[in-house]
Amino acid sequence: MAKELPKSLDQVETKTVECDLLIVGGGNAGCFAAYEAKQVNPDLNVVIMEKANIKRSGACAAGMDALNTYIPTWDGKTPEDLVRWSREQVGGGPIREDLALSNAQELNQCVEELEEWGLPIIYDEDEEHPHYRGSWDISIHGEQLKPIMAEKAMDSAEVYNRIVATALIMDGERCAGAMGFGVRDGKFYVFKAKATIVSTGGACGIYKSYTSDGTASHHQTWMCPFNVGTGYAMGLRKGAEFTSMEQRWVAARTKDYCGPVDTVSVGYKAKMMNAKGEYFLNERYAHLGGDKAPRYIRANAPMEEWREGRGPTYVDSTHLDEEQCKNMLTDYLNERPSFVLYLAANGIDPTEQPVEVYGSDPYIVGGHTGSGYWVDMERMTTVPGLFAAGETAGGNPNKFVGGCAAEGKLATRGAIKFIEANGDVNIDESQVEAEKARVFKPLFRGKDFDGLTPEEIKERLQRLMDEYAGGTSQFYRCNEEQLDYALKHIKLLQEQSGEYITASDLHELMHAHEVFDRIDVAEIVCHHLKGRKETRWSGWQTRSDYPERDDENFNCFVETRKNPETGEIEVFTRPYERIVD
Numbered sequence: 001m002a003k004e005l006p007k008s009l010d011q012v013e014t015k016t017v018e019c020d021l022l023i024v025g026g027g028n029a030g031c032f033a034a035y036e037a038k039q040v041n042p043d044l045n046v047v048i049m050e051k052a053n054i055k056r057s058g059a060c061a062a063g064m065d066a067l068n069t070y071i072p073t074w075d076g077k078t079p080e081d082l083v084r085w086s087r088e089q090v091g092g093g094p095i096r097e098d099l100a101l102s103n104a105q106e107l108n109q110c111v112e113e114l115e116e117w118g119l120p121i122i123y124d125e126d127e128e129h130p131h132y133r134g135s136w137d138i139s140i141h142g143e144q145l146k147p148i149m150a151e152k153a154m155d156s157a158e159v160y161n162r163i164v165a166t167a168l169i170m171d172g173e174r175c176a177g178a179m180g181f182g183v184r185d186g187k188f189y190v191f192k193a194k195a196t197i198v199s200t201g202g203a204c205g206i207y208k209s210y211t212s213d214g215t216a217s218h219h220q221t222w223m224c225p226f227n228v229g230t231g232y233a234m235g236l237r238k239g240a241e242f243t244s245m246e247q248r249w250v251a252a253r254t255k256d257y258c259g260p261v262d263t264v265s266v267g268y269k270a271k272m273m274n275a276k277g278e279y280f281l282n283e284r285y286a287h288l289g290g291d292k293a294p295r296y297i298r299a300n301a302p303m304e305e306w307r308e309g310r311g312p313t314y315v316d317s318t319h320l321d322e323e324q325c326k327n328m329l330t331d332y333l334n335e336r337p338s339f340v341l342y343l344a345a346n347g348i349d350p351t352e353q354p355v356e357v358y359g360s361d362p363y364i365v366g367g368h369t370g371s372g373y374w375v376d377m378e379r380m381t382t383v384p385g386l387f388a389a390g391e392t393a394g395g396n397p398n399k400f401v402g403g404c405a406a407e408g409k410l411a412t413r414g415a416i417k418f419i420e421a422n423g424d425v426n427i428d429e430s431q432v433e434a435e436k437a438r439v440f441k442p443l444f445r446g447k448d449f450d451g452l453t454p455e456e457i458k459e460r461l462q463r464l465m466d467e468y469a470g471g472t473s474q475f476y477r478c479n480e481e482q483l484d485y486a487l488k489h490i491k492l493l494q495e496q497s498g499e500y501i502t503a504s505d506l507h508e509l510m511h512a513h514e515v516f517d518r519i520d521v522a523e524i525v526c527h528h529l530k531g532r533k534e535t536r537w538s539g540w541q542t543r544s545d546y547p548e549r550d551d552e553n554f555n556c557f558v559e560t561r562k563n564p565e566t567g568e569i570e571v572f573t574r575p576y577e578r579i580v581d
C-alpha cells in the first residue's frame with residue numbers, strides 16, 4: 001500500500017515508460033511472449049505490465065498436475081490430429097483451424113523448453129516417453145510451473161509488477177500501448193509502445209458461484225479470480241471484434257471446493273456416478289462417447305442428473321487402493337493443494353466414499369473455449385498494433401498451458417513484424433489525462449459520498465448473470481427474454497457503477513475497475529448468447545428456447561463489435577472454414 005493516499009488528482013504522480021513491445025499480463029502466454037522477443041531480437045525494448053507479481057500470477061500461479069496438450073509424435077500423432085481432437089471437443093466446430101494448426105505446430109517445443117528450464121515431467125517406467133494420463137495430457141510435478149516461466153520472462157523484459165491495466169492508448173486507429181495504476185504505489189502509469197500484446201487471461205466472476213464462502217474472491221472459483229476480463233474490456237471499448245463469447249467454459253468440479261475433476265476421472269479412471277449408483281456417462285451418453293465424451297458434455301451431464309432428480313453426483317473413487325489414492329492426493333497437492341486439506345477437514349477418504357462433483361460457474365476463457373478477440377494469423381486483433389495471446393485470443397479452444405505458450409510466441413513474432421513495418425507512435429495526451437481522471441474518480445468521491453462499494457455492484461452483476469444469462473442456478477439455460485432482461489439491467493449497472501462506485505483505498509480502487517470490466521464483458525457475452533439461436537454445446541451454451549442444434553444457420557462464428565462512439569453492439573457472423581480433413 002502507498003503510505004499516504006493521494007487526496008486529489010493533482011497529487012497523483014504520472015509515470016511514463018516508452019518501449020517497443022508492451023505485454024499486458026505476465027502470465028503463461030505473456031512470459032513466453034517476452035522470452036520469444038529476446039530470442040528474435042535481443043535489442044528490442046520489451047516491458048511487461050503485471051497486475052500481481054509475475055512470480056505467482058495468473059492461471060498457473062498455484063501449480064498444475066498436467067500439461068493438457070503435448071503431441072506424442074513418436075506414436076505417429078501430428079499437429080493435424082490435435083486439431084481434429086480439438087474440433088471434436090467442441091462438437092465438430094466451428095473452430096479457427098488455421099490458428100489451431102499453427103499453435104499445434106509450435107506446441108511441443110514450448111513444453112520441451114519448460115522441461116529444459118527445470119519443470120519436472122513425469123515419465124513412464126521405461127523413461128522413454130512422458131506419462132500420458134489421457135490422449136494428449138502429460139503428468140508433471142508442476143508446483144513450480146509459474147516461477148519457472150517467470151524467471152525466463154524476467155530475463156527477457158522489464159517487469160512492472162502490481163500495475164493494473166485499465167485502458168489502451170490509441171494513436172488514431174492504432175493501439176499505442178496501455179495505461180493503468182500502481183495498486184501499491186498509487187501512481188498512474190502510461191506505457192507507450194509500438195506494439196502491444198494483451199495476455200491478461202480470461203474473465204472470472206462474471207457469474208455467481210454457487211458457493212459464497214469467506215474467501216477473498218467471495219466465492220469458490222476454479223479459475224484465477226484475479227483475471228476478470230480486463231484484456232477483453234479494454235479492446236471492446238476501442239471497437240475490437242470478438243468471437244464466440246457465448247461459448248463459455250463450464251467444467252465439472254469437486255463440489256463445494258471447485259477442484260479439478262479430470263485429476264480423478266481421467267487420471268485415475270474414476271467414473272461419474274449419480275445418487276442411484278448409475279454410471280450415467282456410459283448409461284445415458286454412450287452415443288456421444290460416454291466417459292470419453294467431449295468436455296462440455298461431461299461438464300453438463302452431472303447437472304442434468306441433478307435437474308432430473310438423480311443428484312448428488314460423484315466421481316467414484318472407491319476402486320482406488322491406498323497407493324493410488326496417495327498419488328492422486330499428490331496430484332492435487334501440485335495443483336489445488338488446499339483440496340487435500342478440504343478432504344481431511346471433512347473426513348472424506350476417497351477410497352471409502354466417492355468424491356462429490358457439481359458444475360462450476362461459467363467462465364470466459366479463450367484458452368479453453370473459443371471466446372476472445374478475433375485475430376489474424378499473426379495474432380493481431382482488428383485493432384492495428386494490438387495482439388492477443390492465450391485466453392484472450394478467440395476461435396481456438398483447448399490451448400491450455402502449452403498452447404497459450406505457443407500463442408505467446410506467435411503473437412510476439414507478429415508484433416515484431418508490425419513494429420518493423422509501422423515504426424513509432426504519436427499520442428494525443430488528452431486521452432491520458434481523461435483516463436487518469438476516470439481511473440481515480442472512485443477514490444476521490446469523499447467519505448461523505450453515499451455511494452456503492454465495488455462488492456455490492458459485483459454481487460448484483462453476478463446474480464443477474466446467474467439467473468438471466470444461464471448460470472449454475474439455471475442449469476446453464478437461458479432464453480431470449482431472460483437475456484433481454486439481463487441486457488437492460490447491465491445498462492443500469494453500467495450507469496450506476498460509473499456514477500456511484502466508491503473506493504476507500506487503492507485495493508478497492510482495483511476492485512472498482514474489475515467491476516467496470518466485468519460488466520462490459522458480461523454485456524457482450526449476453527449479445528453473443530442472444531446471437532446464437534440454437535443449442536450447440538449444452539452447458540457451455542444452452543438456449544432453452546432453441547434446444548436443437550441448427551447446422552444450417554449456425555455452423556459459423558458469432559461475432560460482436562461495439563461502436564466506441566455510440567456504445568451500440570453489432571452482432572454478425574463469420575463463416576467456418578474447415579481446413580483439416
Ligand SMILES: Cc1cc2nc3c(=O)[nH]c(=O)nc-3n(C[C@H](O)[C@H](O)[C@H](O)COP(=O)(O)OP(=O)(O)OC[C@H]3O[C@@H](n4cnc5c(N)ncnc54)[C@H](O)[C@@H]3O)c2cc1C
Binds near residue numbers: 060399
Ligand atoms: C486452476 C487451473 C488449473 C488448470 N490446469 C491445467 C492443467 O492441468 N494443464 C493445462 O495444460 N492447463 C491447465 N489450466 C489452463 C491453463 O493454465 C491456462 O489455459 C493458461 O495458463 C492461461 O494462460 P494465459 O497466459 O492466457 O493466462 P494467465 O496465465 O492467467 O495470465 C494472465 C496474466 O494477466 C495478468 N493480468 C490480469 N489482469 C491484468 C490487468 N488488468 N493488468 C495487468 N495484468 C493483468 C494476471 O495477473 C496474469 O499474470 C488450468 C487453469 C486453471 C485456472
